[in-house]
Structures are given as C-alpha cells and as structure tokens.
Amino acid sequence: MKLNLRVWRQQNTDAEGAMATYEVDGISPDMSFLEMLDTLNEDLILRGEEPVAFDHDCREGICGACSLVINGDAHGPERTTTCQLHMRSFRDGDTIDVEPWRASAFPVVKDLVVDRSAFDRIIQAGGYISAPTGSAPEAHATPVPKPDADSAFEHAECIGCGACVAACPNGSAMLFTSAKVNHLNVLPQGAPERETRVLDMVAAMDDEGFGGCTLTGECATACPKGIPLPSIAAMNREWLRATRKARR
Amino acid sequence: MTLGPSVGLMALATRTERRTEPQPSMTRIFWRSTVGKKTVMALSGLIMLGYLVAHVMGNLKIFFGPGEFNAYGHWLRTMGAPVLHHSWALWIVRVGLLAAVIGHAVSAYQLSRRDIKARPTAYVHKRPRASYATRTMRWGGIILALFIVWHILDLTTGTVHVGGFEEGRPYQNVVDTFSTWYGNVIYIVAMLAVGLHVRHGFWSAAQTLGAGNARRDRALKAMANGLALVLTAGFVSVPVAVMTGVVS
Structure with missing residues (x-):
C-alpha cells in the first residue's frame, strides 16, 4: 500500500504546529497503524529528518498509552485503540490525517504526544x-x-x-x-x-x-x-x- | 527497652492525613461544579418545559372559539381566587419562570464559556459531530431568548403589536399577530427551535439528574422526541389555522 499522510508536527508545547505531508510506501494491510508510523519514522531517520513523536507502549490495546485522532476520529475508524487498528481499514492511495488529542487540559508535548x-x-x-x-x-x-x-x-x-x-x-x-x-x-x-x-x-x-x-x-x-x-x-x-x- | 524516635514516627506515619482546612459549603461546591451547574440547567429547563406543556394546551383552546379562549385568558387572572388576589397566582408563575430563565441562561453562559475554553484548537480533519438538535442547543437557546422578549412585547404588553392591542381580548390579538407575514415567520421559526431544544434538552436533563440507564434510555429518548413533536405541532397549528382561515 502507498499512502499520503498529513501529520501534525509541533516542536514543543509553546511552538506553533502545522500539518506536514509525507508519502509512505510498502505498507502491508496487516500492519498496525503504529507499525505504519514506525515505517514512516524509519524513512525519516534515513533521510536525516526528525521522526514523528507519538505515544505507545503495550501495543496490545490494554495500556491506554496510544492516542491519535485519525481522519477526525479518536483511535481511527474502528472501535479499538490505535495500536490495534490495522492498515486493512484503509485503502491504497488514501490520504490520512493524523492529529494529537485536542483539549486545553491535554497540552501537546511534541508532535502527536500530549500530556495526560x-x-x-x-x-x-x-x-x-x-x-x-x-x-x-x-x-x-x-x-x-x-x-x-x-x-x-x-x-x-x-x-x-x-x-x-x-x-x-x-x-x-x-x-x-x-x-x-x-x-x-x-x-x-x-x-x-x-x-x-x-x-x-x-x-x-x-x-x-x-x-x-x-x-x-x-x-x-x-x-x-x-x-x-x-x-x-x-x-x-x-x-x-x-x-x-x-x-x- | 526504650522506644527509639523512629518507632514514634512510624506510628504517626500510619495515621492518614485528615482534612483540617475548612471545607467550602455544599452550596458553593454545587455552584462551582460543572455537574452542579448542569443540575441547575436541568431543573430550570424542566420547569420551563412544564410551563410550555400548560401553554400549548391553553393555546389549543383557540380552536373552540373566542368565547372559550378569552374566558381561559380571564381565568388565568382569577385562578387561586378567592385565596389569592386578582392576578397574584399569575404573577407568582411569572416570577418563578423568570427565575428559571435566569438560572438557565446564567448556567448556560458560564458552562459554554468553559466548554469553548476547554477545546481551543479545532481538528484539521472536520467531520459532522453529534445530531443537529445537539449542535444547535446554544444558538437555539439564544434564538428562543430573543423570541420570548418579542413574544411578551407582542401579546402580553402589546408594545410591538399591530392592529390595535386590546387587553382581555387575546383571541383577536392572536389573529392580528398571525395576520402579518413576519409574525408567522418569527413564531414558526421559534417553535421549530423549541422542538429541537426540547428534543436534546429533555433527554440531557434526565441524564444530568441521573435518571438515565441502559434500559431506560430508549424510553427517555422517545419521550424527548414525543414532547418536542407535540409542542412544536401544537404551537405551530395556531398560526397555520389563522393563515388558512380556520381561526379568524
């Protein structure tokens, strides 16, 4: 799968943030959403750019660390956590918007990471x-x-x-x-x-x-x-x- | 054997801290809390809803002719007699309603300000959220507040009334109002707003007062829809009847 990602990038809490556009290729439908972001980050690191910061821990859907608002939905289109969301929920060539949780009580720490x-x-x-x-x-x-x-x-x-x-x-x-x-x-x-x-x-x-x-x-x-x-x-x-x- | 100082400290450490600072009064806790303010909104809303049910029943008397309608209007001033002086019962209701409107509006204003502050950044990826009735509660409430002012100036005081306002002749006054195009437009738009406001408001009030549970929610939603429909249809039937000549 080849995807267009629009990801919220923000250096720190006080910095201005903006959506940045990335292309990721070679995504398997069996990958989780976080594995897809890992793939993007590997590309970014190889290109010498800063990887996208996001929260994750158990990747089993039980710890509550992962977040992400995907296409306007918290945890994306399926009723599960982002780590348990698989890329088969998307189609080849899709444009996907990825944003952090938005609430004044949850300030953005960096990129997609918020302080909960x-x-x-x-x-x-x-x-x-x-x-x-x-x-x-x-x-x-x-x-x-x-x-x-x-x-x-x-x-x-x-x-x-x-x-x-x-x-x-x-x-x-x-x-x-x-x-x-x-x-x-x-x-x-x-x-x-x-x-x-x-x-x-x-x-x-x-x-x-x-x-x-x-x-x-x-x-x-x-x-x-x-x-x-x-x-x-x-x-x-x-x-x-x-x-x-x-x-x- | 003497007990060392550490034993004494241990004994102290196992005792949990007690609240020593003076606690705010329950009224203060109530009004400062979002849940308390919502309770004020729910109770004042239900008072106004109860009034609307009585109001629509009174309005429908217009279909039984000027005699019955005007007599009903007269009774509103003599109700409670001879215990209460002329119009006292009506004034007690008016004061109660004014208190409900103020309580409802002040809570709504304070809660809305808080809610808007709690979500300062919108998501880049927009998608429709919640039902139309839910999304229009704030604007609908403002429209209704403005309508109430116009409605009182039109049919209670007669200040903005056209066609010669006559106190004690409500039947003729109602026909006058609904003989103007803007009288009909203002009224019908406001009554649609009432329906939408009641639809979400009744259900929401039930939840705030703790009446909701998984089994009862379907019945509560049906009641909210039923009330909204009956109120809107009942109120709108009067201008429609005047326009079609059923009431003249």
Missing part, C-alpha cells in the same frame, strides 16, 4: 479504596452481587487513554471520571469513600480545565473499551446523592 497527567490527578483525588494492605482477604468475606460485579468490571475496563476527551466537542472528561467513580462506588470495598470520592474527583476534573458534559455521546462512540454513555448519568446520580449526604 490531568487524568492521574483526577485518580489521585479519589480513585482508590482505603483497604488495609497485607495478605489477600478471604474472597467470600465480602459478598458482591453479580450485577454490581459486572458493572464494576465494565467500568474498570477504562484504560485512561483520553479518547473520550479528544472526541468531546467540549473537551470534557466526564466519561473517564464516571468510569473511575462508578468502578469503585458500586462495590462494597468502595463504600467508605463513596461520597468524598465522587465529589473530589469531579472537583479535580473541573480544576484541570476540562469542559462540561452536553450529552453529545461522542465520548462513548469513541471509547475503545465501550464504556457506555449511561455511566455519566450514574455518576451524576452519585454526585447529587453525595451533595445531600456528605459529611465533610
């Missing part, structure tokens, strides 16, 4: 439980109803990649935050901090400069892990409950 540490600070505000550490507790000591366990697991699937923020026209982190809040709030282990968790995590989310939710549903469509849109309603419910109940 705002997510870490949201987690630090309440994405934990205060269980004593030590040996593993007896598995049957705390019964968890099956629907609650399923719900917690569904939300725990969030890998924190930030596609929800990138897809949202308001740069809102509501889907991410709701996944993290609901994951722990539905479980008995998360009950002691049920109120402070949701209040503190929503406050941290607002402090990072993410936008508000207008229920466009773009986040849930982009999410490679299928975190559903009703998660946001569930977190709103928890938040409203907490404002009535919280003892601070």
Whole structure:
C-alpha cells in the first residue's frame, strides 16, 4: 500500500504546529497503524529528518498509552485503540490525517504526544479504596452481587487513554471520571469513600480545565473499551446523592 | 527497652492525613461544579418545559372559539381566587419562570464559556459531530431568548403589536399577530427551535439528574422526541389555522 499522510508536527508545547505531508510506501494491510508510523519514522531517520513523536507502549490495546485522532476520529475508524487498528481499514492511495488529542487540559508535548497527567490527578483525588494492605482477604468475606460485579468490571475496563476527551466537542472528561467513580462506588470495598470520592474527583476534573458534559455521546462512540454513555448519568446520580449526604 | 524516635514516627506515619482546612459549603461546591451547574440547567429547563406543556394546551383552546379562549385568558387572572388576589397566582408563575430563565441562561453562559475554553484548537480533519438538535442547543437557546422578549412585547404588553392591542381580548390579538407575514415567520421559526431544544434538552436533563440507564434510555429518548413533536405541532397549528382561515 502507498499512502499520503498529513501529520501534525509541533516542536514543543509553546511552538506553533502545522500539518506536514509525507508519502509512505510498502505498507502491508496487516500492519498496525503504529507499525505504519514506525515505517514512516524509519524513512525519516534515513533521510536525516526528525521522526514523528507519538505515544505507545503495550501495543496490545490494554495500556491506554496510544492516542491519535485519525481522519477526525479518536483511535481511527474502528472501535479499538490505535495500536490495534490495522492498515486493512484503509485503502491504497488514501490520504490520512493524523492529529494529537485536542483539549486545553491535554497540552501537546511534541508532535502527536500530549500530556495526560490531568487524568492521574483526577485518580489521585479519589480513585482508590482505603483497604488495609497485607495478605489477600478471604474472597467470600465480602459478598458482591453479580450485577454490581459486572458493572464494576465494565467500568474498570477504562484504560485512561483520553479518547473520550479528544472526541468531546467540549473537551470534557466526564466519561473517564464516571468510569473511575462508578468502578469503585458500586462495590462494597468502595463504600467508605463513596461520597468524598465522587465529589473530589469531579472537583479535580473541573480544576484541570476540562469542559462540561452536553450529552453529545461522542465520548462513548469513541471509547475503545465501550464504556457506555449511561455511566455519566450514574455518576451524576452519585454526585447529587453525595451533595445531600456528605459529611465533610 | 526504650522506644527509639523512629518507632514514634512510624506510628504517626500510619495515621492518614485528615482534612483540617475548612471545607467550602455544599452550596458553593454545587455552584462551582460543572455537574452542579448542569443540575441547575436541568431543573430550570424542566420547569420551563412544564410551563410550555400548560401553554400549548391553553393555546389549543383557540380552536373552540373566542368565547372559550378569552374566558381561559380571564381565568388565568382569577385562578387561586378567592385565596389569592386578582392576578397574584399569575404573577407568582411569572416570577418563578423568570427565575428559571435566569438560572438557565446564567448556567448556560458560564458552562459554554468553559466548554469553548476547554477545546481551543479545532481538528484539521472536520467531520459532522453529534445530531443537529445537539449542535444547535446554544444558538437555539439564544434564538428562543430573543423570541420570548418579542413574544411578551407582542401579546402580553402589546408594545410591538399591530392592529390595535386590546387587553382581555387575546383571541383577536392572536389573529392580528398571525395576520402579518413576519409574525408567522418569527413564531414558526421559534417553535421549530423549541422542538429541537426540547428534543436534546429533555433527554440531557434526565441524564444530568441521573435518571438515565441502559434500559431506560430508549424510553427517555422517545419521550424527548414525543414532547418536542407535540409542542412544536401544537404551537405551530395556531398560526397555520389563522393563515388558512380556520381561526379568524
């Protein structure tokens, strides 16, 4: 396959960026999107140009490191992570636009790499439980109803990649935050901090400069892990409950 | 055996930090949060929606002739009597609605500013995002606010009314307004905006108030569409009836 790439190049956070056009040849349809970028970077290095910076780690679709808005879609046309997106989703001769996540809370570090540490600070505000550490507790000591366990697991699937923020026209982190809040709030282990968790995590989310939710549903469509849109309603419910109940 | 200083420190280190700084009041937390502001928008929106349902039912009385329509208009001023003085109930409703409009508009303005700031850079690769109703919420809201001003000046105070405004004769006033081409255009455009605004707004309010879940979302969407359709059709039927001579 031969492809025309238009890639966002930006030296650093403060520099002006622009789209740069590259041609890549010899792409196999079985390559992942990141392998295609590796091929481009090898060409660039051989030509003595600076390779395109992009985030990646496990390349198995489970770590949440890869990002990229491909042709206007976070993680590209398939519902998966960029590392699990294969070039067979494109056609020979296609022009592909590759841009970084866009949100003021995710400043561009270089080229396609953005700083997603705002997510870490949201987690630090309440994405934990205060269980004593030590040996593993007896598995049957705390019964968890099956629907609650399923719900917690569904939300725990969030890998924190930030596609929800990138897809949202308001740069809102509501889907991410709701996944993290609901994951722990539905479980008995998360009950002691049920109120402070949701209040503190929503406050941290607002402090990072993410936008508000207008229920466009773009986040849930982009999410490679299928975190559903009703998660946001569930977190709103928890938040409203907490404002009535919280003892601070 | 004496305990060394390190043992004392260890004991301290296992005690988790407590919040000592004074916490802001719950009202402050509520209004500062994007979720709290959305709650204000949802509640004020539902108040206005409830009013619109009552309004459209009153409007449809025009099809039963000037006697019934004018009597209904008169009853609006005597409702609550003899407990309440003439027009007091109407003024209580007006004050409540004004509070809802202000709460809705201030939250919308503050949230919109925040949302626009959270996504300062647009993607180079454009693609249509979200539904038409969702994308037109802000402009639709501004159009509706302007319409409400015109509507009150036209049919409540009579300031911009043409054809001799007569208080206590709403039937004739309505026929006058819809006998002008611009009266019809302004009204019908605004009613289409109402439909679009309610379509996304009702569903969105339900999510904000935490009513949404995977099973209920289909019913909520159907209710939003139904309300939008009934309101728009009900309101638009009046100018159409005047134009076609059904009401004269």
